[in-house]
Amino acid sequence: MIHFIDFPTEILVIIFSSLDLAALTSCLATNRRLKSIIDVSTLLQYRLAAQAACVEDNPWNTETDAAKLGALQRRQVGFPKFGSHFNFDYQATNCEVRAKICSVCLRETTIELDDLGFSNYVFSGNILAVWVFDKSDGLRFFSLRTSVPVFERLEVSGYIQGLGLAIPEEDLLVIVSSSEPLMGRISFEVAIKLHLYEASTQSAHKMACKPVIHLPVPSTEYHPLFTLDICGPKVVVLVDYSGYDKTHLNRLLVYDWKLGRLLATFDDYSIATFLSPVGGNEKMGLRVVDH
Numbered sequence: 001m002i003h004f005i006d007f008p009t010e011i012l013v014i015i016f017s018s019l020d021l022a023a024l025t026s027c028l029a030t031n032r033r034l035k036s037i038i039d040v041s042t043l044l045q046y047r048l049a050a051q052a053a054c055v056e057d058n059p060w061n062t063e064t065d066a067a068k069l070g071a072l073q074r075r076q077v078g079f080p081k082f083g084s085h086f087n088f089d090y091q092a093t094n095c096e097v098r099a100k101i102c103s104v105c106l107r108e109t110t111i112e113l114d115d116l117g118f119s120n121y122v123f124s125g126n127i128l129a130v131w132v133f134d135k136s137d138g139l140r141f142f143s144l145r146t147s148v149p150v151f152e153r154l155e156v157s158g159y160i161q162g163l164g165l166a167i168p169e170e171d172l173l174v175i176v177s178s179s180e181p182l183m184g185r186i187s188f189e190v191a192i193k194l195h196l197y198e199a200s201t202q203s204a205h206k207m208a209c210k211p212v213i214h215l216p217v218p219s220t221e222y223h224p225l226f227t228l229d230i231c232g233p234k235v236v237v238l239v240d241y242s243g244y245d246k247t248h249l250n251r252l253l254v255y256d257w258k259l260g261r262l263l264a265t266f267d268d269y270s271i272a273t274f275l276s277p278v279g280g281n282e283k284m285g286l287r288v289v290d291h
Contacts, residue, residue, distance in 0.1 A: 005033055013041050021051035042066045049073065125167030127199060134159050134181045141199075154202045158193060162226030164235070165199065172205060173197040174228055174235055174257070176215070182223035192217040194237065196257055210260025215239075215253065224250075233258045240270065 007015075016024060016038065024047065027034045038044045046069040050057055053076055061068060121130045128142040136159050141152040158177030166172040179191040194213040196205040204211035217224070217239055227238040239251040252266040 005031055009037055012037055013043060016041075016044055017047055019047075021048065024048055024051075042069060045069055046072065049076075120163070122163055122165050124165035125169075127165060127167050129163060129165055129173070131160050131163050133161060134178075136160070136177075139163070139175075141202075152202070154197075156195065158195075161192070161223075162228050162237070164228030164230050166230040167199050169232070170207075170230070171198050171200050172230060172257070173199040173202075174230060176226040176228065176237065194235070194255070194257075205257075207258050208260065209258065213255065213257075213260055216262075217251075230257075234263070238269070238271070 012034070016027065019027070024038065024044065028038055029035075038048075042065040046065045047057075049069060049072050053072060055072060055075075057068075063071075120133065121128060123129075126143065129139065130142070131139040136156050139154045139156060139160060141154065143150040143152075154173075156175055156177055158175075158179055159181050160175060161178055161182070162176035164172075164174040166174075173196075175195040175197070177193050177195060179193075180189070182190065192215040194215055196208040196211045196213075197203065198205045215237065225240040227240060229236045233256050235255045235257045237253040237255070239253065241250055249268045250270055252264075252269045253262060254264040254266075255261065256263055
């Protein structure tokens with residue numbers, strides 16, 4: 001009878017590649033041969049490092065295990081230096097608004113936002129975007145790559161209702177705007193648009209066939225909230241009426257932003273999040289939660 005430990009090395013590597021971090025660690029301490037196999041297998045070393053770093057492997061990545069392991073090791077070394085960990089804290093005293101940014105390297109920076117008032121923010125690729133609803137000049141960019149944040153301002157042709165960033169993956173800034181301040185309602189004359197910018201240049205994105213897309217949002221007594229999420233060529237816009245207007249169902253709009261094409265619409269959903277691939281032939285998942 002062949003013992004498990006006597007299986008060919010290739011078979012054991014395949015078996016071990018499906019184990020979680022705790023099981024692999026136990027194998028390291030169980031037997032000298034098992035430890036030797038794990039130590040010399042690039043695949044298993046990558047599996048150990050990825051799970052220890054809480055990184056999910058992308059099954060459609062065509063790079064070798066050695067290349068992925070090297071990239072992960074560089075990420076782990078560079079992450080603390082890059083200061084990507086982010087904490088955003090508002091301080092409002094006597095109408096003074098400040099943003100405090102704390103990185104993992106214990107550097108704290110204060111950004112003055114007095115001219116904006118209460119703001120919303122999104123953070124991606126060490127770029128902080130801060131904006132105010134229903135304002136055309138209420139968008140600020142801050143690059144946090146240096147000790148002193150680099151400030152930029154973007155004038156939008158419309159009034160900002162929502163914003164999303166995909167940096168550095170697509171160098172993409174997505175803005176939902178209205179042609180008029182909504183002021184609590186959407187009239188028949190108001191146009192709701194999706195703007196696709198290059199974040200680095202603040203100009204129309206070169207990969208977008210239609211840098212401005214008109215959103216099919218009906219007129220309502222109370223204006224909805226707009227939430228965005230981005231995954232590769234897909235942008236999802238959640239038109240959320242739940243806080244104000246109970247007569248309209250929430251609507252989920254899924255676009256291919258590069259082609260400017262509406263791919264799908266869903267009604268009566270409250271949360272939309274793109275997921276990393278988990279198996280099968282689907283390269284993107286969309287998670288939605290009912291009311």
